[in-house]
Amino acid sequence: MITYLLCFILFLVGLYGVLTRKNLIKIIIGLSVMEYSLYLFLALIGYIDGGAAPIIDPSKPAGLVVDPLPQAFVLTAIVIGLATTALLLAIAIRLYKKYNTFDIDKINTLKG
């Protein structure tokens, strides 16, 4: 149970970063931290105490294995996370080129 709680705290740390930081890069880091906390949570869902890795090995008898589906879930989510993070960083760099700053208070042409 404590591990789930730690995941949740990690999620909140990321959310705090996204909400309070003024620097574009720090916001991206906050988002990433939130993502990773969710990956941990998903991996924990499939975890069974004492379970082996879910690989078929003909030489050994089939024993207790962990649930492979959340792991596939996490792997796919990591790939998606890579794409979003790369795109966010690319936009952040371009914004830096335009404004010469990462401060979101100074990047505010859109209002209303």
Added chain:
Amino acid sequence: MKGMTIIVKNVTALLSGLIFLYGCYIVLHGHLTPGGGFAGGIIIAGSFILLVIANGIQYFRLNKEKEESSLFEGAGIFCFLLLATGGLFLAVPVFFKNLLPGGTPGELLSAGIIPVYNIFIGIEVAAALLSIFLAFVIFKTED
């Protein structure tokens, strides 16, 4: 970015080939061990990225490299789609059909078409990650 010292350059020149091979190993054994196309592709891209970092950006003609890797990316993913669609046009009209015989579990040539998928995913991921990295580097040098 001029690149690092001669020691680093020589060591990476030796290492990057090994890293590349290790990536290929991970891709090819994707159906037997943890890993597979994505993890192996990342390692393969890592070997190229290491070379660029160690030797500096003058070492490659980056724009050409980026165009090539983008092309590889498109080709890799398109072949993947063709493979997946292949089943649709053959006798059994099923999308993502495992066309090849299964073989014995645990051997390198088994699991039907999955190793082939893994190879194309490996190409696509390696090319995509390299394109992302090169795009950042090129953007930095465009000042």
Added chain:
Amino acid sequence: MDSLIPLFVIIPLGIAFLIPLTWRLIPGICRFLPSTGMLAMVVIAFFMLFYVGGEAITYKVGGWEPVDNIPIGIHLVADGLSLMMLVIVNIVGMMAGLFSIPYINKYTGENYYYSLFSLMVAGMNGVVMTGDLFNLFVFLEVSVIASYALVAFGSSKDELEASFKYQVLGGIASLLILFSLGMTYWYTGTLNIADVAKVIRTGSEGSTALFIQLFMVVGFGLKAAMIPFHAWLPDAHSSAPSPISAMLSGVLIKAIGVYAILRLFFTMFNITIEISYVITTIGVLSMVIGVLLAIGQWDMKRLLAYHSISQMGYVMTAAGIAMIIIAKGGDRQVAALALAGGLFHMFNHAAFKGLLFLNAGAVEYSTGTRNLKELGGMADLMPVTSFTSMGASLSISGIPPFNGFFSKLIIIIAAVQGRFYFIALLAVIVSIITLASFMKVQRYVFLDKARTPKLADAKEVPFLMCLPMIIMAILCLAMSLMLIPGIRDTFLLNAVNILLSVIY
């Protein structure tokens, strides 16, 4: 017949990856590839719509048959509702694709534009078709990542800032959706929508389901830009290139936001009174506040973006009314009527809001501005744009015989029959304010005298931009015919019955 179903994902994906490969050789053909592919998909979707009727066809990807009645592998589902959504997504996509050909000429990297455009459509088709929760998440991410890049496509200050804002909020929304899916898997042990529904309906009434539903409302609500979560929409939709605005406002917020909410809540969960009130409240708030925020706007596309929030509020309100009636065990006919009104309005909104954004794009293309105070007198200079935009404005404000009138009328009748008199009154008032707001647009852009001298040499846009606008304007009128008995059964009632069939 079954093997046609995966084509809706294969065709746009294939086009998306083919374009970067062949762009050097045949750029002219590549420009037409996305719209041609979407035309083919519209034809297939229509064909299947008549063939499928009121049933649902399930397609098992990879040929994985269920083991002991537990579905393994990914299922794609084609039924009345998803096929209707496919038709509307691909029609709007086709028009936006044609419109893009002259419009996007001024940007660099055209090949990436068409590639991302096809990718976005592939994602939306996938979200609409899928019968698997995680697959829904993957396709949703495919379409929104493509839309992030497309919003920033012009890479000027506004576009980059809008895209960044959109990405941060969209990223949080994706995480909440992923969390709710993880919770669903934890709670039920499966990710197949039909299977999850079976487990949840036979299981005990738990607070876990409510917890999951709340996360889904927030996650998909952020994607659909319902009112407390709307901050990104006006920026993103007004900054994007106009054909992309038409896609985002016309179909993206519906396919990945409202459609996902309707599909998951009606087919997967027990409808409880709490969540019904939450959805109705969100809907009414969006409907009212969206239109109030739109009044003060002078940027044409920004005004349209706020109206998108308001019109999506109508759909959510109608769905919420239907859910309340079902949860209270009320009259099935009224619930079906409210739901039919909501779905009809969703389809109609795709037509007229897509058209309005294309009009805004045409005006911007000819004059270089979209500030209402600088425009004027375009009616003589751009007759086609002016005429079609008049039709769309009448349609969105609910003037007969345009389609918007009928869908709003059905929603209001359903609200009155369900004894939600206050909501019915609000819907009427919002409709009147919408009319006032669009009279302002018509007057300032098209009817008055030109306010700045440079407008005098504005010309009508090229033929490839006029054609989509004319077709969409005809569609705005023709969709009223969906109420005629006979046509209604195929297009509308099948979709409603699909949503209600699980409940009754």
